[in-house]
Amino acid sequence: MTTLPDWMRPPRTEGWFAEDLDRLPEAPRHTELIDGALVFMVTPQRSWRGRLVTGLTVELARQAPDGIEVEREMTIRLDARNRPEPDLLVTTAPFDPDRTWYELEGVLLIVEVVSPESAHRDRTVKLRKYADADIRHYWYIEDEDAVAVVHVYELDELTGVYAPAGIFRGTLQRPVPYEIDLDLRRLTPRHRS
Template sequence: MTVASNLPNRPLTLADVTRLAEADSSHRFELSEGNLVVMPPGPWRHQRSSMLMGAWLLNAYGDRVNAAPGVQTADDNLNGRIPDLVVTKAPVDDDTVWLDRAVVTLAVEIVSKGSERMDRWLKPIEYAEAGIPFFWRVEPDEGVVQFRLEDGRYVEYGKVPLEALLAGEVPVLS
């Protein structure tokens, strides 16, 4: 991979990751304390779940919904994650690459082989520390585990099959 050979000898920044993503569209890049995390595209089930949930959320939240946006998860420029879906508190400027964590109201992760620990353990901690009010995780069995931020930690408030979630009304996220 020629992109990796051109990495600087220092912790990476969100600007570095943006340049990497522009040069390599076949991977997703995240940043954890300046360390690069590289992920391949999700499998078919992952992408299908993302599209179905995205379309469902679009009905209620319109241009506040986006698939795989960058979210700056700390005050520095050394930490950024890419949730599978987000809903923001207000519309976002079209040129935004890394969302300020304060504008994100819901982050959704779809667990696939290779992302289990990251999606179940690490990302929820980072999203909670970032103050993102809601976090949903779609498990491989297509169960959607829903969490709400309370006292700086996520508390589970529901688990529903994806099909049942999508058949219902989109909840108010506030």
């Protein structure tokens, strides 16, 4: 059995806290904190996923009104023991070139692109955690024959849980959190011979 490097040992008996992530320069680039445990994304990412995240970032930013920012692959502090890293977040927080994470306040939409290693977390764990944090809008995106299928959820204020708002194939038009009109097929152009 290989010994764990020192940086992987929690600094206290209670485990890891949100502020600890900024003190782990040795950790892999996409390290999240879920319920006080470090979660590493170490599997290779597919080209489809990278193109989708890039295309979606560009389109959401292009359509965003003034005062709305679109950020990719930055952690968000939900509470002291949870700092997940969504694929995209839409926020009213102004751009800060030195930012390493986002506060909960001002987050309008979270988007996760499902991969085999993140499927359970994206479809269940994060769905619950983002709702508990009062984030109004959550999307997770599945790969269906190299085309994005978007599962859209809105927070039900009375129950505090997400209600399904639709499954979108081909196009996605939503009036919230701002007017969004996406051609999902164009976000990941197929290879042309």
